[in-house]
Amino acid sequence: MASRIICLTFARTLRNLHISRHPSLLTKSPFPLKPHITFLHVKTYDKDLRLNEEPQIDKPPRKTENPKEIPILSTNPDVFGDAVIDDTPPDPGDVKEDEYIQNPTRRTKKVQIKDYAKMIKDHLNNNRLKEAIDVLEVKMLKEDRAKPDTYIYNLLISGCAKAGYTKKAFQLFNKMKQRNLSPKGGTYTSLFNACANAPSIGDGLTKANHLREVMLEKGYEPNAVNYNAMIKAYGRNGDTKTAYMLADEMLDKKLKVTTDTFNFLLQACASDKRYGFRHALLTWHRMHKNGIAPDFYSFNLILRCVRDTSIGDVETMEGVLRHIFDGSKDIPVIGSTDRLQIAATSNVGSEVVVETPTETRTPNPFNDKKTEVVPASTSIEQSITNLPRPEFETPNLLTSRPHLGSLISLEEVQHPHDRLLLIGGFSGFLLEMKKHGITPGIETFTTLLEVIPPTNAAEKQLIQMVRKIGLKSDIDFFNILIKKRSMRFDYEGAKEVLSMIQTAGLYPDIVTYGVLALGCRTQEEARELIGEMKSKDIRMNAQILGAMLRQGCAQKAFPYICEILQISLDENIRPNDVFLRHLDNFYKQCAQLIDIRHFSTKTKTFRKEHAQFCKKYRTWQEEQGIEGLKLDDAIKKLKQRPYQHFKEDTVEGLEDIKNVKLSKKSKMRKYIKKIKIENLKGDQIDQSTELKRIEPV
Structure with a gap:
């Protein structure tokens, strides 16, 4: 111390x-x-x-028991300890990779933005949407670490919009804004097109409303093209009121309103199932007042309105007709109770004859010799004029000077062929197209086939018109003919169409077998159709099985239904909502019949087959994973995700729907001159039933 x-x-x-x-x-x-x-x-x-230095203390050397065992370390700095050097030659691929990494060349050409754009366009042109998106998200951002610009994003947003991949289009739009890239007019147009092609109405309307709010926040002033896209988006999603409001905004801002604008408004009319037909008439005459000529698509959209929509209540329809006849500029309010005022009426027994004033009547092309028309094809003109003349003058509300013809009753206008009579009927509609110099195509006649009277004679007359004009028909035309005959239980006539397809040189597709399945009333007919599909290498789907199930439930054929359920399990087919509803309704219907002790349920055959059906139904539910679930919950669980198929890789298969090259080809069309119309099944045309007599308006 x-x-x-x-x-x-x-x-x-x-x-x-x-x-x-x-x-x-x-x-x-x-x-x-x-x-x-x-x-x-x-x-x-x-x-x-030197106080911080430690003194060196001599330590005795370490003693080893055997000095010969001291390891001699290698002098090679790359060898650790006494490791053994591996003389195995390196892999040639590793050597090549090491040389590429250690000796980068300066001559490597950097990929430009235009090269990425070419790759994206090539994928989009061949319907490879997933691969086009991977060019941006994988090759550019992850591999090459390139910086995309507005043009790249606009290309992909446009491709997603055309394919209906609405969710991805808006995701790309959000990433575009995160990169501080300013959207242009074309960007908003593509996004509204994506809303128009959305798989569900609710999703499309929600995103369209959100996009309009974004445009208002940014202070963007839409142009005419943007307005047309907005009208298209709201019209297809059923918001007719907003679509017409946007059209009024275009007029207020003095933007150019074209035929495309009115065509999008007609699409909005076609989405309104209750009042769409009268909206279409008002839009059509507004187009005439603005001096805008209709085109090929305008007439086809009118036929869609005839097929899919109704006139609504009679009182409001009469108000619409009054404004059309008077030429008033005021658009009538929906729900108006104004009555239609006709110039003169005279009682004839219990009926009322409605006479159209002479100053507003359009000359009848069937009775009057002098008719001013736009020059068109001579064959079309001769074919139309050679049609049989009706006994009464057919009304026509499409002409610039509309008239009610001889007799009409709005209360009886319930079916598509009744609404077709309001626009001139089959012949009057074709004459109106001829006046505007428009030649009808096979698409026009395909839609006309759905709205003409459900008789073999009317169908025979339409086929004869197609043959005289010289149009080439495709398989869709004959598919609609099979469907129309099957829906009115004319199964023999539906099978007759197959021979017509063969005579025309066409080939059935999967839709053909789908509409043929509507006529499979027995188990044997279904087996025959399934065997034919297997021979043609056409795979079964939920729609065809659903059509067969519909017939099986209607016939109360338990073995037929059980076989359909087994096919669904064997082919691994996911049922859709229509399939599930048919099964659920049939199961409940059988239970009700048993509860009320209906006489048909007391037989041994019914009890045995019903027990087998219940056992098979429970097994099918277990395999599908919906056992014990309610109908709505089962539909929600088995419902296919709307965007799932966009995430799958493109498959080069043999089926048309999977093969890229075949899917891009236009459908085969052939002349039907070889079909002998006089040998087709038909009935005698009754001209008196073409136009219905009316009650007082």
């Missing part, structure tokens, strides 16, 4: 006397420093005094 105090005192004395320049004094110190002494105040002078 005393030695430690003396050493500390000596150190402090040396520091105070500044003897750091004479280190020789330290060697002569009678008090040698020990290594375990620690200093409390170590400053710059400790280095000079």
